[in-house]
Amino acid sequence: MQPTPLINDLAKQIAEHLRAENPPAGTRLVERKLAEQFRVSRSPIRSALRLLHAQGVLGLAGSGGFITIDGRQASWPDHGATVTNEEAMYLRIAQDRLEGVLPERVTENELQRRYNMTRGELARLLRRILSEGWIERLPGHGWTFLPMLTSIESYKDSYRFRLVIEPAAILEPGFVLDRIALEACREEQQRLVDGQIWSVSSPALFDMNSKVHETIIECSRNSCLIDGLKRVDRLRRLMEYKQSLDRRYAIVRCREHVELIDLLLEERRQDASEFMRRHLSSVSVEKVINKVGAAQGISSADD
Incomplete structure (x- = not known):
């Protein structure tokens, strides 16, 4: 069957x-x-x-x-770079929300009519959006979209905030290296560098790269720093999806992730903190240029 x-x-x-x-x-x-x-x-x-x-x-x-089973032995389904109808609809909803086409509050009937989806298709999309943290179910009826980063200034602010907390988190006195989690991140980033980056979807790439930074900051054992980064990641998620990513730049950032993790695995925390600062500084410049120049087709790496 x-x-x-x-x-x-x-x-x-x-x-x-x-x-x-x-x-x-x-x-x-x-x-x-x-x-x-x-x-x-x-x-x-x-x-x-x-x-x-x-x-x-x-x-x-x-x-x-x-x-x-061992991820290197698993026969992962090859989803390729092809955008499915469902993925295309997901990205369309994200773009409509970013551009203000969709109001803050919507009903399922409104979404069904607007996007010509079946109830089952819409239910699957709403489950995904809910799990990613940019929509909430209203008590009794309807849904509400949550705030996200849309302006250039708020986007710059998010990276200035990260520049403050992420290098500092590595130097926290309570920092405890999660070697297993970091090694898993390193393997994933190395697979991207080795070629997977050309086939993975933009949402998946965002999640993989965000995971590196969130895994590192979780080692700080500082709940305020951890919650702060995760909140920023939720806010910027859709902005990253909207940008057209140039994988030639993205692969550079993945190589930097591998180098950053290696510094941590070698217990060189001071070097890792300084590397994190340089990494975020260069990425933030790329991202702001990309956002300002999106109409001219300028693109950047995802991080």
């Missing part, structure tokens, strides 16, 4: 989540947690896990259920 569109979509989302998080091989997948994360019942989650096992992404646990 052919999987339903919902199962195919869930399998893709779970695969992308696992590829981004890169949990250790043998990690057991808990259906209840996945159902809560993707806001569906456990039955379609179970079917999606079976599909991923059939595709060679997951292994079977001896006591039943599914476990992760």
Whole structure:
């Protein structure tokens, strides 16, 4: 029996989540947690896990259920650089919101009519947008879009803020290196450098690169710094999606991520802090130029 569109979509989302998080091989997948994360019942989650096992992404646990395998051995579904209809609709909604075409508050019926989607298609998109943190369900009826960075000045402010907190976080007295998480990030960034960057989608690239910075700042054990960066990442997410990314620049930033992580793994925190400052300074210049010159086709790397 052919999987339903919902199962195919869930399998893709779970695969992308696992590829981004890169949990250790043998990690057991808990259906209840996945159902809560993707806001569906456990039955379609179970079917999606079976599909991923059939595709060679997951292994079977001896006591039943599914476990992760070594990410280098997994047969990841090749989504390529092709933009699906659903992805195109997602990006259209994001752009309409950024440009003020969509009001702050909307109903599902309004979205269905505007974008000519079925209820199932819209439900999948809303689950994704909700999980990414730029929309919330209103009590009783409708949805509200959350604030995001749209002006040049607010965009500059976000990078000035990051320049303050991210280099400092590396030097926090409570800093404890999460070697396993950083090594997983390094492997992911190296795969991008080795060629994956030419096929991964812009949203996935944003998530991979944001993950590097969030993993590093989480080592600081400073909840205020951690929450501050994650809030900025949520606010700037759509702005990054809207920009046309030149992968020739993006691959440079991924190489810098590898170098930054290597400094941390070598316990050279002072050098890593200074490298982080240089990295963010150069990226911020690229991003602001890109935003100001978007109409002329200027593009930058995602970070």
